[in-house]
Amino acid sequence: MNNKPWLCLCLLTVFFLSGCGQQSASIIETTKLAVVGQPDATMSAQQIAKIPYASAYLKVGDAPRAFVVLGFADATSLKWFTADRNMIVTRNGRVIKTLGFGNDLLFSDSANADPLSDGKMLIKNSAAFTWQHRELWSAKYQSGYTLTSTFSNQGIEDVMISDTPRQLVRINEQVKVSALNTCYTNSFWLDPDSGTVVQSHQYIGPYMPQIQFTILKPYAS
Secondary structure (H helix, E strand, C coil): CCCCHHHHHHHHHHHHCCCCCCCCCCHHHHHHHCCECCCCCCCCHHHHHHCCCCEEEEEECCCCCEEEEEEEECCCCEEEECCCCCEEEEECCEEEEEECCCCCEEEEECCCCCHHHHHHHHHHCCCCEEEEEEEEECCCCCCCEEEEEEEEEEEEEEEEECCEEEEEEEEEEEEEEHHHCEEEEEEEEECCCCCCEEEEEEECCCCCCEEEEEEEECCCC
């Protein structure tokens, strides 16, 4: 599937507002038409299936849950846009960049591969292990900090995804920011066969709202 941003978003505009001639709209304005921004948006499996592009639920802190579609994909990351012109970028299920969240995550990188890039390894590994990466935020912690993550397999859990019960493997990630003397826990639910992240509850940094992200239709390159 080709997820070039203009083609994807313009076709989605046609899907939601047939005949309105929005093909020439800007990418942000087109994205607004392609996102259901009502409080706690809920889409049926049939509605999701009719949309030919990757889609997800996104909830940030106490804000209403939104239904979002994929705006752009490249070899390493996926960009998702919200109705109020915000953006999150994910890689292997982890949020690696945000735009419009106040204190945005500008940079996330490591010399070693993110363990989420090999979900099957996380599932098979019963012992906890650590990983370090560095993050840079737009405000308050401008110099960036090193984060130390400890992953642990919590076993199989029943999770409801779009009215369909699924058995997923929960991986907890305890994140420690030594320089700030604080820590927090992210949770990722992985498909036991593919090792891909289906759902996550994660923070982009300490003292920041939790981001809940649930894949409804995965991206297929």
